[in-house]
Amino acid sequence: MAAAVKTPVCVLGLGLIGGSVLRAAAAAGRVAFGYNRSADGMNAAVADGFDATTELETALARAAETGALIVIAVPVPALPMLLGPIRRLAPECPLTDVTSVKSAVLDEITAAGLADRFVGGHPMAGTAHSGWPAGHAELFVGAPWVISVDDHVDPTVFATVLDLIVDCGSVAVPARSEEHDAAAAAISHLPHLLAEALAVTAADVPLAFALAAGSFRDGTRVAGTAPDLVRAMCEANSPQLLPTLDRAMELLADARKSLASENSVADLVNTGHAARTRYDNFPRNEIITVVIGEDDWRRELAAAGRAGGVIRSALPVRDSR
Amino acid sequence: MAAAVKTPVCVLGLGLIGGSVLRAAAAAGRVAFGYNRSADGMNAAVADGFDATTELETALARAAETGALIVIAVPVPALPMLLGPIRRLAPECPLTDVTSVKSAVLDEITAAGLADRFVGGHPMAGTAHSGWPAGHAELFVGAPWVISVDDHVDPTVFATVLDLIVDCGSVAVPARSEEHDAAAAAISHLPHLLAEALAVTAADVPLAFALAAGSFRDGTRVAGTAPDLVRAMCEANSPQLLPTLDRAMELLADARKSLASENSVADLVNTGHAARTRYDNFPRNEIITVVIGEDDWRRELAAAGRAGGVIRSALPVRDSR
Numbered sequence: 001m002a003a004a005v006k007t008p009v010c011v012l013g014l015g016l017i018g019g020s021v022l023r024a025a026a027a028a029g030r031v032a033f034g035y036n037r038s039a040d041g042m043n044a045a046v047a048d049g050f051d052a053t054t055e056l057e058t059a060l061a062r063a064a065e066t067g068a069l070i071v072i073a074v075p076v077p078a079l080p081m082l083l084g085p086i087r088r089l090a091p092e093c094p095l096t097d098v099t100s101v102k103s104a105v106l107d108e109i110t111a112a113g114l115a116d117r118f119v120g121g122h123p124m125a126g127t128a129h130s131g132w133p134a135g136h137a138e139l140f141v142g143a144p145w146v147i148s149v150d151d152h153v154d155p156t157v158f159a160t161v162l163d164l165i166v167d168c169g170s171v172a173v174p175a176r177s178e179e180h181d182a183a184a185a186a187i188s189h190l191p192h193l194l195a196e197a198l199a200v201t202a203a204d205v206p207l208a209f210a211l212a213a214g215s216f217r218d219g220t221r222v223a224g225t226a227p228d229l230v231r232a233m234c235e236a237n238s239p240q241l242l243p244t245l246d247r248a249m250e251l252l253a254d255a256r257k258s259l260a261s262e263n264s265v266a267d268l269v270n271t272g273h274a275a276r277t278r279y280d281n282f283p284r285n286e287i288i289t290v291v292i293g294e295d296d297w298r299r300e301l302a303a304a305g306r307a308g309g310v311i312r313s314a315l316p317v318r319d320s321r
Numbered sequence: 322m323a324a325a326v327k328t329p330v331c332v333l334g335l336g337l338i339g340g341s342v343l344r345a346a347a348a349a350g351r352v353a354f355g356y357n358r359s360a361d362g363m364n365a366a367v368a369d370g371f372d373a374t375t376e377l378e379t380a381l382a383r384a385a386e387t388g389a390l391i392v393i394a395v396p397v398p399a400l401p402m403l404l405g406p407i408r409r410l411a412p413e414c415p416l417t418d419v420t421s422v423k424s425a426v427l428d429e430i431t432a433a434g435l436a437d438r439f440v441g442g443h444p445m446a447g448t449a450h451s452g453w454p455a456g457h458a459e460l461f462v463g464a465p466w467v468i469s470v471d472d473h474v475d476p477t478v479f480a481t482v483l484d485l486i487v488d489c490g491s492v493a494v495p496a497r498s499e500e501h502d503a504a505a506a507a508i509s510h511l512p513h514l515l516a517e518a519l520a521v522t523a524a525d526v527p528l529a530f531a532l533a534a535g536s537f538r539d540g541t542r543v544a545g546t547a548p549d550l551v552r553a554m555c556e557a558n559s560p561q562l563l564p565t566l567d568r569a570m571e572l573l574a575d576a577r578k579s580l581a582s583e584n585s586v587a588d589l590v591n592t593g594h595a596a597r598t599r600y601d602n603f604p605r606n607e608i609i610t611v612v613i614g615e616d617d618w619r620r621e622l623a624a625a626g627r628a629g630g631v632i633r634s635a636l637p638v639r640d641s642r
Contacts, residue, residue, distance in 0.1 A: 124532060124534045143534070144531070144532055144534065146532065173528075173531055173532060175528055175531075175532075179527060179528045180528065180532070182526050182527075182528070182529075183523075183526050183527070183528035183529040183531070183532045184532070185526075186522055186523040186526040186529045186537075187523050187526075187529050187530075187532055187533040187534070187536070187537040188536050188537070190519060190522060190523075191519055191536040191537055191539075191540035192536065192590075193573065193576060193586065193589060193590075194515045194518075194519055194540060194573075195536075195540065195593065195597075196572075196576075196589045196590055196592070196593025196594070196596075196597075197515075197569045197572040197573050197576075197589065197593065198511060198512055198515055198569065198593075199593045199594075199596035199597040199600065200572055200589070200592050200593050200596050201507055201511060201565060201568045201569045201572065202507040202508050202511075202596070202600075203596035203599060203600070204568070205503050205504050205506075205507040205508075205565070206500060206503075206504070206627045207494075207496055207500045207501065207503070207504035207626065207627050208503075208504040208507045208508050209508075209599070209600050209603040209629070210465070210494055210496075210504070210603070210626060210627065210628075210629050210630075211445060211465055211467065211494060211496075211501070211504045211505065211508055212508040212600060212603075213445045213464070213465065213508070214543075215508070215509050215512040215513065215516075215542075215543045216507075216508040216509070216512055216600075218512075218539045218540075218542050218543065219512035219515060219516065219539070219540060219543070220593075220596075220597050220600070221536075221539050222535075222536045222539065222540070223593045223594055223596070223597035224594070224597050224598070224601070225594070226594075227587075227590045227591050227594045230586070230590045230594075231585070231586055231587060231590050234580070234586045234590070235580070235584050235585060235586060238580050238581075238584055241580065242577065242580060242581055244522060244526070245573065245576075245577050245580075246577070247522045247525070248518045248519065248522045248573070249570060249573055249574065249577065251517075251518040251521055251522065252514065252515075252518050252566065252569070252570055252573075253570065255514060255517075255518075255566075256563065256566050256567070256570065259555070259556070259559050259562065259563060259566075260559075260563060263556050263559055264552070264556060265514065265551070265552055265555045265556060266548075266552060268514060268517045268518065268521070269513075269514075269517055269548045269551045269552050269555070270548050271517070271521050272516065272517025272518065272520045272521050272541075272544045273517070273520075273544055273545070273546070273547075273548045273551075275517075275520035275521050275523070275524035275541075275544070276516075276517075276520040276541050276544035276545050277545070278524060278530070279520065279523075279524070279530050279533060279537075279541070280545070282530040282531070282533075305528065305531055306527045306528050306531065307531075308530070308531050309531075
């Protein structure tokens with residue numbers, strides 16, 4: 001795979017994330033072109049000097065001709081309508097996505113018969129603003145970008161997707177889809193629900209807003225996110241969010257009981273502080289020894305990702321499988 | 322009260338808050354002196370050019386001679402042992418405190434027969450670090466500083482305490498003690514418990530720390546606070562924290578139910594976003610029309626504080642009562 005010319009990139013959906021992928025791929029010297037359903041987003045991209053169309057069939061035909069990596073960057077509800085055309089018009093192209101929920105997307109992809117050439121992805125980058133104008137080529141620099149290592153993942157497609165992630169300046173975190181979704185429930189979706197509950201609780205207390213300062217501001221910051229975005233994330237991941245929410249509610253109920261009966265919140269406060277300290281000291285090691293395509297490579301990558309491992313540059317690839 | 326010479330200040334306890342009050346009072350041109358139980362804190366203050374002693378009786382005798390405002394700045398558990406000496410050695414001095422819980426302190430003060438000359442206070446300033454070296458004269462600049470307007474509050478003592486708050490650069494927020502404690506439960510103690518629960522929940526999910534970013538970092542920041550400080554705050558305010566925690570748990574339980582049965586978190590997310598938006602737009606009006614000591618002045622100030630009113634400069638005082 002020591003090709004001098006990088007794989008072209010075809011981005012479907014030119015919002016914040018897709019638009020930033022298009023820019024980053026172009027900045028890395030790739031041929032990069034995009035499709036956007038609305039003319040507004042397409043025109044904005046073209047006005048900024050990028051190659052974009054509102055014709056899905058045109059974009060996919062060009063992807064097929066050039067052997068491009070197709071990046072699906074539309075919201076989850078819009079995903080299904082892309083899959084038929086992709087299968088029909090670009091049957092050989094490697095395929096990835098940038099969606100915040102991974103199992104639900106993989107199910108759709110599998111049902112459409114596209115799993116063979118699909119390796120899911122999720123860049124952990126900002127969601128506060130949206131649309132082409134909000135994006136930029138450096139959006140992903142230094143950010144974790146999850147890359148799927150589910151059982152079906154093909155080594156060559158994996159290497160192709162990894163190459164794009166590295167080109168975008170991200171650190172790739174290998175993970176299985178269901179593990180990604182469980183983690184996202186704990187570190188993203190639960191914090192949103194807690195922030196909403198905190199904001200609502202304080203709003204009912206007469207003097208609260210008058211005195212609110214640092215801990216309230218921090219604790220409710222993500223409650224400022226547009227409700228539709230929060231709902232979309234949480235509701236698409238309910239199978240993982242429900243047990244996570246149950247766990248948090250159980251911890252609070254235990255603390256409530258101990259506060260009422262013994263006037264103590266020692267258990268929750270001590271374990272919480274220890275957990276946060278562990279997070280502050282969480283290691284970030286670079287994964288360099290795994291060879292893509294060797295026996296057990298997917299499992300090794302999943303284990304390394306769990307332990308804090310990240311991929312910062314291309315890994316070796318076994319000749320074929 | 323148009324005295325050319327400002328009331329001297331005697332600070333008992335020279336930690337982060339007390340040490341900063343001593344510095345700010347001195348910087349405002351007042352005679353300011355302090356007591357600290359440990360020689361370390363006292364020596365650090367003296368080395369920085371301030372007037373401090375480890376002899377409580379010496380400090381209180383001087384307060385009595387000079388008619389100083391006594392500022393109690395020790396942790397709640399250390400409070401009772403100061404009250405006997407204060408009553409014995411400085412029976413006429415005005416008295417305030419800077420403790421984060423107000424009803425419990427007021428109960429102690431009342432039991433010690435000191436309520437007549439006590440007006441409680443609580444500067445809403447940082448708690449991440451502690452001790453004399455962490456303090457500075459500008460710690461309170463721009464920060465809300467709650468000043469008690471409970472029924473027992475004496476107008477002259479109130480004006481004296483308010484004058485110090487203004488000298489420290491704070492904005493005074495008038496409030497009744499039990500309302501302060503209810504608000505503190507919602508905007509400070511509850512956020513701490515939610516942050517601890519979030520940290521513990523995520524710590525159990527294999528991939529969570531590997532992917533954690535902005536919303537987790539913000540949502541758990543206060544879980545980095547020393548456990549003893551968090552426990553002291555929460556446990557001293559359990560009468561107010563329990564119903565607040567119940568309310569938050571009820572909101573989460575409702576959201577859980579709706580997520581499980583209808584795959585929707587719309588209610589919580591919409592009301593949470595609306596509450597946070599309301600907080601972002603909360604007005605901050607200056608209170609200028611209330612005359613300290615006139616009929617209903619305490620009630621008027623409490624209502625104004627609830628509505629977001631703050632005091633930035635001295636208020637007029639009725640001649641006497």
